Structure formats: C-alpha cells, structure tokens
Amino acid sequence: MAKHNTAREARRRRESADAAAPPQLGAVEGKAGASGAPDLDRVIHERVRLGMVSALAVNESLSFTDLKRLMNTTDGNLSVHARRLEEAGYIAVAKSFEGRVPRTEFRLTAAGRRALERYLDHMEALIRATRER
Numbered sequence: 001m002a003k004h005n006t007a008r009e010a011r012r013r014r015e016s017a018d019a020a021a022p023p024q025l026g027a028v029e030g031k032a033g034a035s036g037a038p039d040l041d042r043v044i045h046e047r048v049r050l051g052m053v054s055a056l057a058v059n060e061s062l063s064f065t066d067l068k069r070l071m072n073t074t075d076g077n078l079s080v081h082a083r084r085l086e087e088a089g090y091i092a093v094a095k096s097f098e099g100r101v102p103r104t105e106f107r108l109t110a111a112g113r114r115a116l117e118r119y120l121d122h123m124e125a126l127i128r129a130t131r132e133r
Contacts, residue, residue: 043088044119048073048081053090053116056108061094064104082106090115 044050051071056062062070068078085091090112094105108116 040122041115041119043084043090044115046081048077049085050119052078052081052085052106053108053112056091056106057113057116061105061107064106067106085112088112088115 044053048071052067055067055070064075064078064082067082068075071078073081082091082093086093088111089109091106092109094107096103096105
C-alpha cells in the first residue's frame with residue numbers, strides 16, 4: 001500500500017510542478033523554437049490526440065464509444081486526452097442520456113480545425129525539406 005501511495009504522491013507533485021511551470025515553447029500556439037521555425041503543437045502532436053482530432057475532422061461528431069474503438073484505447077486514456085483537447089479549445093464535448101445510459105459526443109471546434117491545418121502544414125513542410133536534402 002505504501003508503494004501505491006508514494007507513486008500517487010509523486011504524480012501529484014509532478015502535476016503541481018507542471019501547472020506552476022511556465023508554458024514550454026510549442027505548447028503555446030504560434031511560438032517559435034530556437035531555430036526560428038514554429039514548433040509543432042504539442043497538444044495535437046501526441047498520437048491519441050492527433051488521431052482524435054483527425055477522426056473528428058472528417059466526422060461531424062463522434063461518441064466516446066466510437067472514439068475509444070477507433071483509437072483502440074481505454075476509457076481512462078481517452079478521457080484524459082479528451083480533457084486536454086477540450087481545455088485547449090480544440091474539441092467541444094456534449095453529455096446527455098439516452099434513457100438511463102450516459103452518452104458523450106465530441107466535435108471539432110473551429111479552433112481545433114485551424115490547429116490541425118497548421119499542424120498538417122508544418123508536417124508537410126518538414127517532409128518537403130527532408131526530401132529536398
């Protein structure tokens with residue numbers, strides 16, 4: 001039990017430190033890195049979040065169950081990533097009930113669509129630059 005509590009306390013300390021730390025380059029839209037080129041959007045760059053935003057870009061909305069199946073992930077993992085995207089303003093979340101069954105729907109916001117377009121443009125530029133060498 002002590003080991004479990006120690007891990008939980010360490011995680012809380014890391015999360016507190018992350019919350020108190022200034023944002024890193026790339027974590028803020030439009031910031032440039034040391035090279036002067038804009039950094040990748042770290043919110044979208046993570047595999048599951050990129051998959052979620054991409055899936056929502058080609059669908060009007062998707063349910064929690066649909067996204068969970070598409071991303072092949074767990075409830076908890078999907079929830080954490082969805083919360084991060086929602087906090088960034090990239091997705092909107094609507095919760096309702098169908099009878100007694102809760103239903104969560106996600107849709108991509110205009111800001112999320114713009115962020116995805118910027119991300120894809122950046123990746124395409126990286127690919128072109130790499131192939132030109």
